[in-house]
Amino acid sequence: MTDFSVSEFEARLIRAQAAMTVEGFDALFLNTEAEFRYFTGFRSLFWQSPTRPWFVIVPQSGELTVVIPSIGTDLMQRMWVNDIRTWPSPRGEDEGVSLLIEALGAFDRIGVPMGEESSLRMSLTDFRAVEASIKGRFTDCSHLIKTLRTKKSEAEINLHREICRIGSNAFARLPDVANAGDPLADVFRKFKITLLEEGAEEVPYLVGGAGRGGYHDVISPPGRTPILDGDVVMLDTGSTLQGYFCDFDRNFAVGTALPEAQVAHQKLWDVTQAGIESARPGVTCAELFVAMSKILGGTSDIGRIGHGLGMQLTEWPSIAAHDQTELKAGMVMTLEPSLMIDEKRMMVVEENILITDGAPELLTKRVSRDLVVI
Amino acid sequence: MTDFSVSEFEARLIRAQAAMTVEGFDALFLNTEAEFRYFTGFRSLFWQSPTRPWFVIVPQSGELTVVIPSIGTDLMQRMWVNDIRTWPSPRGEDEGVSLLIEALGAFDRIGVPMGEESSLRMSLTDFRAVEASIKGRFTDCSHLIKTLRTKKSEAEINLHREICRIGSNAFARLPDVANAGDPLADVFRKFKITLLEEGAEEVPYLVGGAGRGGYHDVISPPGRTPILDGDVVMLDTGSTLQGYFCDFDRNFAVGTALPEAQVAHQKLWDVTQAGIESARPGVTCAELFVAMSKILGGTSDIGRIGHGLGMQLTEWPSIAAHDQTELKAGMVMTLEPSLMIDEKRMMVVEENILITDGAPELLTKRVSRDLVVI
Structure with a gap:
């Protein structure tokens, strides 16, 4: 039933416990979807509901303990976890708190992700109640979790390969499904349907834009304005297979590729090419940022030009001036340089790559340097 | 550009500020997607990325302040918010913290949702840094937010009506799109595609199950096992329109409706009918739970048999023994009684209703009492 063999989860636990030993954590206390799924294998869209919290405890040695709402018992029993503690949630009072206090009672130094990109998927009131009732203390373990999750296993990489292939095939069909005069929405x-037809399981993320020769932002929902001759239409999708993401975009010129759009697209292609050529193990994200920025010239204030990819649409690290993370074989990354064509119009081009011991493996089908016209 | 007229947001702010005055909050500090969207109108799938935090401050009088990554500036400028403070995120250090400290500096008693169903969509480290640097103190405001969001406006209700209509139309087509022998996945x-074809904008939630005469859980992703004669197939969707959800399911018998499945479906239909008849303003959720449980007999340990619905798949309150929330006109609710057919098989039937001054309005097309056979 799980998305991976038990050996995948055993390997994750072994790596985690080795790192915990080095960093002196007696246990990890995790309550966010990606971390919970990473260790337990439990995958459910039920996380869409904010009502019930879910917890996993990773001890420095021994097996996982999960503390979960009883509605999850059946699915969890099909995972590899043996120590399953449940309560009938929601029950208003004590949403797992007393079970957590008991389960965490033996540990002193307990890792909780508290650093950048982390969040708390339980109420602050309950978090503080647990913290106040245990002898141990909560300490930030963001770095440890980051280090674990950025290096993908072969099984994870295969899912990335497959969902990127599916996304590429869907984009190849876009000229057949989108027509001048169609409202962007x-x-x-139609593109979501195409992604599903091509084999995507979920399309949690599809954003984009359209406008004459460029678009004004990249995170908006689509409006009803028709796409017109001279427009550039950009679609950016995070689709998933067994909970693993692709995250890339494609730009299409409607009818005519305006010169300024063509020039921007070619430049971004060249920037990406520089990124592909520079993305080698041992290079830092900051160095990769510089290598790409040299071709790009200037900066945008989007803050970064690529990031990690995995069980979340974006993961550590960031290809940004501040990020000193070293690239390592097994990291899956996006390269997504963007530029302002003028004050009102921008363009983004994005590819997904796997860092290897040599040249990176392109997971997406490389876009053509010239804009595709639909 | 916003999903609603400015008057909708003005009305929300006026209601919030009136409640803040009564409850003695000088400001609210909100960082979660639904709350951020509720006040600002800013709707973006970009929240899928955990990298960047987003903040809105609601003062007891005067206008909203947002503190957001600069990538959101363009979209936010198309909303009704005037005071937009940005930083180029991600930048590693100071992800909005210094801007927040400045923006919150004037306030003493600051509401932060800390109670049941809440979460913290920023890092604990940054939250604590803000908390330690301001003169005011953070105090739980869950109840205030709950009271605001449970009562839907006419514009919100219309979105619920429309997405429930879309979902009902999609379910009506299921007998044409699903066939015996199809793998459940x-x-x-095919059902996701049908929902999109019928007009759903997003399908963030589709879970279900299949099995001979019933299924074993209701939160799993689908497997490749074919659906066979005698199976009951259940699909439960949370689809959205402009970010507002439907949340209901339908059960179908493949080829033959087994007697135990038919009996279970009829019983759950009757339980829902009792719920519809009892769901009147002034009745508490606990009383509604009792009225439905009387017909249901026994209990399950899923914890509740319905809940609020809105910008999230599930919202306060819960139709559960512990929930003393009074129903009020304008609440949108699900009724979802479930029962165990035997130790291994269960069934759930779900409808969505609007609480009115009289009988509730059924938003979904009422399922037939007998199982539909495909």
């Missing part, structure tokens, strides 16, 4: 809807 | 994929 209809293009989005 | 394919049924899911």
